[in-house]
Amino acid sequence: MPIDAACHLNVLVPDLAEPALGRALGTLADLGYSSVVLPPIDPDGDPLAGWAALFRDHGLAPITIAGQAPGADVSSPDEDEQQAGVAALLRMVDATAALGGDQMNGVSYGLFGRSPTAAPPGALERAAGHLGRVADQAHERGVTVTFEVLNRYETPLLNTAEQALAFLAASGSAHLRVHLDTFHMAVEEADMLAAIRSAVPVLGYLELGQSGRGPLGSGSVDTAAAVRAAVEAGYRGRVGVEAFSRSVLSEFASDLLGIWREPYTDGAALAAEAIGIIRRAEADVGSPAGLGS
Structure with a gap:
């Protein structure tokens, strides 16, 4: 079976507003994507049933993103805030299932954003325990929970694959999975390909992001090599594409993510190039020249 390719x-x-949403889903389906990663949604107020029908019509599996917020944070020392964070994650699990999805990604272990201090004592242990239990409950709903490893400028909690593996072990869950992103790995990993290989047994999502947040074929990250390394090590999960441009994103999201430029203006062309990179890398591993490489 070919790799399940996903695109953000x-x-x-910029959002899930019609009629642009339907056109975007049609474009991704025509290009050969099987899944689509959604921007943050409101699990309590958004039209989940209508979106679910649209995803079904286009043959695309939706992948949601879950996060934490001040006052609702599983890594907080305050027990009430921890429980509010758990409740927020479980609501997103329910929304994922309602949308017809089977995967929930995100920074689900703490607050997103640069911190002036290191992670407080006990934060990772608290987050791991709660997230492990959420993942176990989500598994019963047919939803896989992953947690994304970010660079040091976006979280003080988890920055490397090695840290992610330790966090996973501390969670006590057999169902929680790791989400690695080459954009962040380019900042933090001494050997990106070795880090990917180390995580393959528990890798739930490999995301391809270029150094400048633009087209995957232009930048300092060898995204094809990342795919080859994962497949050679036995990875058969989803491979995702992520890129951001200020001309496409909302102003709020651009500011939040620090997207000040326009590394691309044609998202369809970027998605087409990206799935080509994925398919060629996948084929390289299966070719006689790629065996044992």
Whole structure:
């Protein structure tokens, strides 16, 4: 079976508003993507049933993103805030299932954003325990929970694959999975390919992001090598595409993510190039020249 290729919706459009949403989903389906990563949604107020029908019509599996917020944070020392964080994650699990999805990604272990201090004592242990239990409950709903490893400028909690593996072990869950992103790995990992290989047994999502947040074929990250390394090590999970441009994103999201430039203006062309890179890298591993490489 070919790799299940996913693309972040924000590569093409800023949000889930129609009619642009339907056109974007049609573009991704025509290019051969099987899944689409959604920007943050409101699990309590958004039209989940209508979106679910749209995803079904286009043959695309939606992948949600879950986060934490001040006052609702599983890594907080305050027990009430921890429980509020758990409740927020479980609501997103329910929304994922309602959308017809089977995977929930995100920074689900703490607050997103640069911190002036190191992670407080006990934060990772608290987050791991709660997230492990959420992942176990989500598994019963048919939803896999992953947690994304970010660079040091976006979280003080988890920055490397090695840290992610320790966090996973501390969670006590057999169902929680790791989400690695080459954009962040380019900042933090001494050997990106070795880090990917080390995580393959528990890798739930490999995301391809270029150094400048633009087209995967232009930048300092060898995204094809990342795919080859994962497949050679036995990875058969989803491979995702992520890119951001200020001309496509909303102003709020651009500011939040620090997207000050326009590394691309044609999201469809970027998505087409990206799935070509994935398919060629996948084929390289299966070719006689790629065996044992």
